[in-house]
Amino acid sequence: MDPKHHPEAQPDLGSAFVARRELPDGYTSSILRLKVNFKSRGIFVAGNNLSIGAVARQAGLRASALRFYEKEGLLPRAARSGGKRIYADSILERLEVIEFAKECGFRLEEIRRLLHGAPGERVSARWQTLVREKLEELKAQQERIAVMQSLLERAGKCRCLDVSECGRNLLARRYAAGTL
Numbered sequence: 001m002d003p004k005h006h007p008e009a010q011p012d013l014g015s016a017f018v019a020r021r022e023l024p025d026g027y028t029s030s031i032l033r034l035k036v037n038f039k040s041r042g043i044f045v046a047g048n049n050l051s052i053g054a055v056a057r058q059a060g061l062r063a064s065a066l067r068f069y070e071k072e073g074l075l076p077r078a079a080r081s082g083g084k085r086i087y088a089d090s091i092l093e094r095l096e097v098i099e100f101a102k103e104c105g106f107r108l109e110e111i112r113r114l115l116h117g118a119p120g121e122r123v124s125a126r127w128q129t130l131v132r133e134k135l136e137e138l139k140a141q142q143e144r145i146a147v148m149q150s151l152l153e154r155a156g157k158c159r160c161l162d163v164s165e166c167g168r169n170l171l172a173r174r175y176a177a178g179t180l
Contacts, residue, residue, distance in 0.1 A: 048089040052078070055087050059095045066095075073112055074098055105134060 056063045066085075069075040075094065078085035094115070101111045110130055117126045160166040174180035 049079075049081075049086045050089055050091070052085045052087070055091055055095070058092055059099070061095065061099075069095075069098065072108055074108070074115060104131075105138075106130065110134070 050058070052063045052066055055061075056066055059066075066075065070077060070085075075091065075098075078087055080086065097115070098111055101114055106114070110133075114123070114126050114130055117123065158166060160169060171180065
């Protein structure tokens with residue numbers, strides 16, 4: 001039998017196979033069989049599709065950071081093609097917001113709150129809430145830093161010969177200040 005008319009046809013068009021059969025009346029029948037990959041659970045992404053490596057390069061991040069952000073819910077689950085993550089180029093905008101928020105000192109949970117608001121809630125309202133909370137947190141940290149700086153300056157003037165003497169002096173100060 002001629003190989004091009006064999007029912008077990010050779011692959012054509014990547015994952016498509018053309019099966020050809022010779023019919024009794026001398027005609028040839030061709031059937032296009034498509035191999036469908038049902039493993040992919042991602043959503044088709046229209047527009048520019050970027051691999052995880054391309055996104056990482058453009059965003060100045062490691063691919064592992066993108067996988068981590070996806071796992072932590074900061075990035076939506078990426079579409080898959082052949083088992084590989086595929087992103088729309090709009091993911092770069094989201095990554096820029098994430099990186100800016102990190103530079104501002106926001107923790108992952110705070111960034112998650114920024115990215116996932118209530119339906120209809122504007123991102124500007126979430127920014128304002130988070131910024132107000134972060135500024136309060138920074139004020140408390142500044143006060144704590146001022147106390148620590150004062151304590152360190154005092155400790156830098158220590159002339160004690162041993163730990164016992166140092167402990168006695170610290171206890172005497174606390175008694176005198178009425179904090180003990």
